[in-house]
Amino acid sequence: MIEEINNALGVLKKGGLILYPTDTVWGIGCDATNAEAVEKVFQLKKRSESKALICLVNDFNMLEQYVQNVPEVAYDILKYANKPTTIIYDNPIRIAENLVAEDNSLAIRVVKNDFCEQLIRKLRRPIVSTSANISGEPAPSGFEEISKQILEGVDYIVNLQPHKKSVKPSAIIKLKNDGTVQIIRE
Numbered sequence: 001m002i003e004e005i006n007n008a009l010g011v012l013k014k015g016g017l018i019l020y021p022t023d024t025v026w027g028i029g030c031d032a033t034n035a036e037a038v039e040k041v042f043q044l045k046k047r048s049e050s051k052a053l054i055c056l057v058n059d060f061n062m063l064e065q066y067v068q069n070v071p072e073v074a075y076d077i078l079k080y081a082n083k084p085t086t087i088i089y090d091n092p093i094r095i096a097e098n099l100v101a102e103d104n105s106l107a108i109r110v111v112k113n114d115f116c117e118q119l120i121r122k123l124r125r126p127i128v129s130t131s132a133n134i135s136g137e138p139a140p141s142g143f144e145e146i147s148k149q150i151l152e153g154v155d156y157i158v159n160l161q162p163h164k165k166s167v168k169p170s171a172i173i174k175l176k177n178d179g180t181v182q183i184i185r186e
Contacts, residue, residue: 001114001115001118001160004115004158004159004160005115005118005119005122006122007156007158008020008119008156008158009119009122009123011155011156012029012030012031012037012119012123012127013031013123014155015030015031015034015036015037015040016030016037016040016154016155016156017029017030017037017040017041017044017153017154017155017156018030018154018155018156018157018158019132019146019150019151019154019156019157019158020115020116020119020157020158020160021113021115021143021158021160022056022111022113022116022129023084023109023111023112023113023116023170024084024168024169024170025131025132025139025140025141025168025169026131026132026140026142026143026146027128027129027130027131027132028041028044028045028128028129028130028131028132028150028154029041029056029127029128029129029130030127030128031123031125031127031128032055032095032096032099032125032126032127032128033094033095033096033125033126034096035096035097035098035099037096037128038053038096038098038099038128039098041053041128041130042098044149044150044153044154045130045133045134045135046134046135046136047130047135048135049098050102051135052099052100052101052105052106052107053099053107053128053129053130054086054107054108054109054128054129054130054170055095055099055106055107055108055109055126055127055128055129056108056109056110056111056116056120056126056127056128056129057108057109057110057111057120057126058110058111058116058117058120058121059110059117060075060078060110062120062126063108063110065093065094066092066093066094066095066106066108066126067089067090067091067092067093067106067108068090068091068092068093069090069091069177070089071089071175071177071179073175073179073181074087074089074175077173077175078110081171083168083170083171084109084111084112084170084171085109085170085171085172085173086107086108086109086170086171086172086173087107087108087109087172087173087174087175088101088105088106088107088108088172088173088174088175088184089105089106089107089108089175090104090105090175090176090177091104091105091177092104092105092106092108095126099128105174107172108126109129109170115158115160131169132146132150133146133147133150134147134149134150139169169185170185171183171185171186172184172185
């Protein structure tokens with residue numbers, strides 16, 4: 001795993017794209033602070049920039065570095081969640097501008113996956129995580145379902161395949177600074 005982390009890290013630092021196993025589905029990733037790399041993800045997925053992407057952080061400390069005000073309830077939600085949970089926060093900071101949604105929010109997941117945690121820790125920045133499919137097509141449930149276009153469009157494919165079929169995307173919850181909680185995806 002150390003070799004795969006170092007290989008992926010080298011690509012991310014150069015603004016490249018990786019295909020990697022996350023704590024949910026196979027993802028396309030890049031340095032979430034690099035706007036040019038984020039643009040490459042949108043182009044590869046053929047996705048409109050108006051449809052925001054998720055990014056991953058390795059712990060609460062990193063979360064607090066990229067969100068101006070983390071609502072207190074977020075810590076409880078994440079502590080007691082029984083599956084991977086992505087939260088949409090208001091007022092992200094120090095992140096690529098094209099990663100921020102039109103309403104000035106950003107979807108972030110504190111990852112619980114050894115590979116992702118170590119990769120993010122070594123990069124010292126969040127990474128983008130979006131399903132490994134062309135926009136509008138079904139998300140692949142396993143590596144073998146990832147399209148040739150995606151496989152050829154990334155700069156590095158992480159050689160770890162921990163997932164079985166039927167891995168599901170994360171739950172998504174939107175937390176507004178005014179205390180409003182909205183469940184986007186269970």
